[in-house]
Amino acid sequence: MIQGTHSDSGKSILTAALCRIFAEDGFRTAPFKSQNMALNAYVTEDGKEIGRSQGMQADAARIRADVRMNPILLKPAGNQRSQVVVRGTALSTMEAAAYREDFYEKGKQVIQDAYESLASDVDRIVLEGAGSPVEVNLMERELVNMSTADMADAPVLLVADIDRGGVFASIVGTLELLPPEHRQRVKGLIINKFRGDPALFADGVSWLESYTGIPVLGVLPFVKDLYLEEEDALGLASYERRVEGIDAAILHYPWISNYHDLDPFKAEPDVQIRFVQRPEELGEPDLIILPGSKSTIEDLSFLHERGLVEALKKVPASTRMIGICGGYQMLGNTVRDPQMLESSRKEREGIGFFSTMDTVMLPEKQTIRTTAAAAAHPGIRWEGYEIRTGASTEEEKPWLCREDGTVIGSVRGRVFGTYLHDVFHQDEYRHHLLEDIRQEKGLPAQPRFSYASIREASIQHLADTTREYLDMAAIETLMTDGGGNNEKNDTTVE
Template sequence: MIQGTHSDAGKSALVTALCRIFVQDGYKTAPFKSQNMSLNSYITTCGKEIGRAQGVQAEAAGIEATTDMNPILIKPSGEFQSQIVVHGKPYKNMKAGEYRKDFYQKGLRIIEESYERLSDQYDRVVIEGAGSPAEINLNDRELVNMRVANIAKAPVILVGDIEKGGVFASLVGTLQLLEPEDKKRVIGVIINKFRGDVSLLQPGLTWFENYTGIPILGVIPFIENLMIEAEDSVVLSNYSTKVDSSKEIDIAVIRYPMISNFTDIDPFFEEVDCSVRFVKKGEELGEPDLLILPGSKNTIEDMMFLHNTGLANRILQLEQKKTTIIGICGGYQMLGNHIEDKDGVESLKKEIEGLSLLPMKTSMTPYKLTVQSTGVAQFGDEKIPVSGYEIHMGESHLEAGYKHFVQLADREEGAISQDKRIIGTYFHGIFHNDVFRELLVNELRLKKGLAPILDRASFSKKKEEGFDLLANVVREHIHLEKMHQLMTDFQNKQRKESYGK
């Protein structure tokens, strides 16, 4: 099990790396995270919703993702409330106190059953914790750290992020706050995101091992431009808010409070001519070549955010200047005339006016559509095969005669203006389709009088290369044989103690 001193210490990336490494070494491997709090989700082939990180880790392991890999997903929706997703389907909207009090025993059973099924099917299960195991105010009823390690009888590796500073204090502090039995599970420590000469760190490594008696299993360097999807919005603070003037195409992404599935934007980071930035204020928006309104877990409240920050007016000004604007899922709903939520599915506010850039009305419904989809997108004269996934609780109705964006096998989806400048779709992953992305970006280049760039790189290929790069770097910088031995020793000790009882 991989646990961390805090959120964004690198747990998800390390689990991804170990999944890849173990598979490369011949072990049938699966990821597991008992409870994930994230607005970035992943749709399995059977149409179930799990945390995006576990879906990506399954891809790294070369297996199909299932809900057993993340049986409980918590999706914050505002007002101190979250949607609880159990085995890929909405269970209930709950406040934090209600969840801790009323859901704990049920959650524990769900987690135990899911882990048992995985452990029966796979040689190795790489478990990911959440936040820190030293959250002393939560530990009496936690469902994701040491309690899961105990269920799985798993050794724990603790990860610290040195880039933020204070890594030895955070590691030692975490260890000191653990219960004695939990501390015995920690077989080693990994320091993550190191920049510089590791020899200068050696005195600290020696001191740590002498002080704690726990070995340092590796120091992983910071990996520039690593193509691994982020788990949740905590990483957005690392993203740029300014234009990279060295790149010809400026792409602005609205960062509203309840942004979800922002990994839709990832392929643009890999384009040599695209500068991507996230904006939260009207004055930050500038005049981008492409404006993207991403997904939202609470469309009405995020629409209110657009009005309150002045972003709504700035978006309308950009539309008057013929800027290309694309809305995905919740962002698509905001492009319409009106959004209503009479049953309070997402918001306490019943309705709100949208941006009126598409002739459309959206109504929130209790039913949640979660499905992987394939179809044909109509982009001007081009018909492009596309694949992606849908995950939404609203139904949007266009005025008769307006052009749909994607033709699916059983229905029409999305909307596109005649001049291709305004596009709305429920299709997450639309930019991951290489042909569509190439046509879109080259269209933006032509509008600026720039020559198109042909034969752009495949994003799926870059993603696979990212898995291999991550695995290779981690393999090179951790003591893998020592880790194997410590894992074996721990398991043998567990068996002896079990036999003794």
């Protein structure tokens, strides 16, 4: 099991790397995160919703993503409230206190059932924790760190991000706050995101091993340009880039979700990505994207209250605007939530670019894999997914349609909207979109590329780097000889 000294320490990508390494070594391997809190989701082939990072890790393991890999997904829906997705289906929206008190026992059983079922189908499982295992106010009833390690009797590798600074304090502090029986589970330390020559950290390794009694199993270098999905909002900063060329402004509202739709733009050398929260930040971009939203009415209210709705109506006629899922709903005339499923408000006026389109939130969430096409782009097929509770009247000119003819996108002039996620992952469409902008601006053409190939290359590079710098022999011993909590070893911090 991979646990971290804090959020964004590298647990998700290290889990992915180990999944690929074990798969390469001939083991049928699966990732497992008992409980994930994230607004970046993934839809499995059978229409179940899990964390996006578990979908990526399944790809790394060269195995089909499965709801058992993330049996509980929490999707923040307001202060102290989250939608609880269990076994891939939305259960209800719960307050944090009620979740801890009322759902805890059921959650434990859901997790154990999923783990045991998954374990019966694979040779190896790489478990991932969340945040820190020593949030002392939460430790008694947590469902994702040491409680999961106990359930699986898994040895724990503790990873710390040295790039943030304070790596010694974060490791020693984490071990100090762990109860003795859980400290015994930590069988190795991993230093992540080291810049420069790892030999310069040799004294640090010696000190950590002497002080904690736990071996340092690797000092992993800082790996640049990994085109892999971010798990949560902590990763948003990785998207912003300032370059000459195409200016893409992304509306950053409070409940932004599934923003991995933006991932392919990170690989385009001349696309500048910047997030916008105020009218004065908008400027005159070439492309405006309204990403998904977990609470469309609340985020739409944010745009109204900040003055961004009026600012959007004043951008140059040459600007292209694309809304995805919740962002698409905002482009319409109204958004209604009569049962207050997502919001404390029942209705909000939309931005109005699609003046005849109205959206209503319905109790049943749609989570489906989708293949789509567009009459304006003959020969192009999109493969993505839909994940939404809203239904919109489609009275505008259709843009994207499912294979059965169902309209899932509209267009008016240079304003586009769709319920399809991964729309920009379609290489040919993204190329046409950006080339049109380049030609209008007199910019040089850029070479075409397959984003799926770049993403796969990132997974492989990550795995190769991890294999080089991590003590895989020691990890192999832990995987084959146990090393959970059955054989105690003295790892008490002095």
